[in-house]
Amino acid sequence: MDLKEAKLILAMYRSDGQDALDPIFSEALELAKRDPDLSQWFEQMRSVDLLISEKMEEITPPTDLRDSLLTAHKVIKPAPSNWLKETWAIAAALVLSISGLLYWVYSQSQVDSLNFDSFANYSAGILEPMPGLDFQASSYQELKNYLEKGGWPTFEQLPRGLRGLASLGCKGFHWNGRRVSLICFQPHQGKPLHLFAIEQEAWQDQNIKSEPLFAQFEGWKSASWQNNGMTYLLLRDQPDTSLADFF
Amino acid sequence: MTDIDFQHLVDQFYQPLFRFGISLSRNQDDASDLVQQTFSLWAAKGHQLRDKSKVKTWLFTTLYREFIGRQRKIKRYPQEELTEAHYDEVAIESSVVKAIDSKLVLQALSELEEIYRAPISLFYLQQHSYQDIAEILEVPVGTIMSRLSRGKQKLRDAMNKVTSTKANKIISLQQKPKREGYGS
Numbered sequence: 001m002d003l004k005e006a007k008l009i010l011a012m013y014r015s016d017g018q019d020a021l022d023p024i025f026s027e028a029l030e031l032a033k034r035d036p037d038l039s040q041w042f043e044q045m046r047s048v049d050l051l052i053s054e055k056m057e058e059i060t061p062p063t064d065l066r067d068s069l070l071t072a073h074k075v076i077k078p079a080p081s082n083w084l085k086e087t088w089a090i091a092a093a094l095v096l097s098i099s100g101l102l103y104w105v106y107s108q109s110q111v112d113s114l115n116f117d118s119f120a121n122y123s124a125g126i127l128e129p130m131p132g133l134d135f136q137a138s139s140y141q142e143l144k145n146y147l148e149k150g151g152w153p154t155f156e157q158l159p160r161g162l163r164g165l166a167s168l169g170c171k172g173f174h175w176n177g178r179r180v181s182l183i184c185f186q187p188h189q190g191k192p193l194h195l196f197a198i199e200q201e202a203w204q205d206q207n208i209k210s211e212p213l214f215a216q217f218e219g220w221k222s223a224s225w226q227n228n229g230m231t232y233l234l235l236r237d238q239p240d241t242s243l244a245d246f247f
Numbered sequence: 248m249t250d251i252d253f254q255h256l257v258d259q260f261y262q263p264l265f266r267f268g269i270s271l272s273r274n275q276d277d278a279s280d281l282v283q284q285t286f287s288l289w290a291a292k293g294h295q296l297r298d299k300s301k302v303k304t305w306l307f308t309t310l311y312r313e314f315i316g317r318q319r320k321i322k323r324y325p326q327e328e329l330t331e332a333h334y335d336e337v338a339i340e341s342s343v344v345k346a347i348d349s350k351l352v353l354q355a356l357s358e359l360e361e362i363y364r365a366p367i368s369l370f371y372l373q374q375h376s377y378q379d380i381a382e383i384l385e386v387p388v389g390t391i392m393s394r395l396s397r398g399k400q401k402l403r404d405a406m407n408k409v410t411s412t413k414a415n416k417i418i419s420l421q422q423k424p425k426r427e428g429y430g431s
């Protein structure tokens with residue numbers, strides 16, 4: 001493979017590292033490791049690509065688009081066409097209402113017990129010792145695909161500093177009846193980073209916001225934030241470093 | 248599909264679909280409309296999809312088909328091969344790198360021909376594997392690679408041009424000659 005061919009292939013390598021294990025890139029990546037000029041070119045290209053990707057992610061839909069989509073879905077539902085269907089619908093609605101009320105009472109008791117500190121402590125606990133991972137891959141995209149297929153929560157947008165880092169693997173587990181995903185990343189230096197995602201918006205003890213909240217507990221550095229009904233928790237067992245650098 | 252399932256699907260995909268839609272259609276209203284139509288088709292036909300792991304690809308494919316349908320450009324594009332001839336490196340200027348924002352990216356994307364715009368948008372959205380991109384655009388992976396290679400060069404070229412045009416406009420406004428008075 002010559003330099004021009006290597007550049008041609010490396011130009012298609014995506015900045016988030018999802019192509020790391022794709023064999024089509026392996027020879028060109030090896031060549032970049034050995035050739036300082038090619039390596040420098042590759043890094044510059046990746047940084048520009050990453051910047052463009054970030055700017056595309058900043059494009060936001062109109063504020064009312066989501067509501068219009070959900071409203072349109074409700075409007076286009078077919079209405080019952082005769083009295084029998086209507087009767088059945090009323091009966092079903094009654095049953096559903098009663099079930100809904102019972103479920104609401106049950107879910108309220110569950111929500112009340114959801115305490116973010118408990119979740120953070122539990123999450124830190126399962127990292128000591130490092131748990132067996134369900135699936136291992138150095139590409140974040142592969143891990144994301146694996147979690148999606150299993151119906152586990154996934155990460156819509158990674159913090160800037162995690163993009164492009166090699167990943168170690170992922171795991172899904174349950175906490176208080178909620179599904180939780182974990183992805184572990186290996187930074188260039190220091191101890192691994194552990195990113196958790198849980199489908200939970202309201203917490204009894206913490207008001208998690210979209211901006212990350214940084215904290216430290218029992219030797220762990222933590223950052224927590226929320227997006228689209230999901231809560232994210234980033235943990236690192238390295239108290240002397242700042243997680244803010246990854247955002 | 249229940250309201251909750253539908254809402255979950257909307258929450259998961261409406262933003263990346265909108266970004267893909269606006270990079271294709273070049274305006275917000277058309278992009279919103281494409282997203283609306285995509286979810287409307289999902290509500291009507293989504294239950295026919297047996298492999299639920301393909302939902303994301305289905306949604307992006309549907310949006311792309313809808314866009315192509317509206318553009319009345321249903322004809323297949325000629326197959327291209329990945330050759331060295333496609334590689335003609337365009338360096339991006341450092342002043343351009345500093346000026347990059349989402350508006351510039353969208354403007355530069357809009358300068359690209361359609362066959363490059365769709366794969367380049369999906370490349371930078373980083374939501375899909377190359378196989379998925381090939382499925383969405385209904386062309387072989389080799390063709391996707393080829394279009395990406397050339398499309399990236401064209402995008403860089405477009406970003407250089409857009410930035411330089413903006414800079415020239417600013418200079419010309421600053422240098423606009425003052426009207427001299429009769430008495431001077």
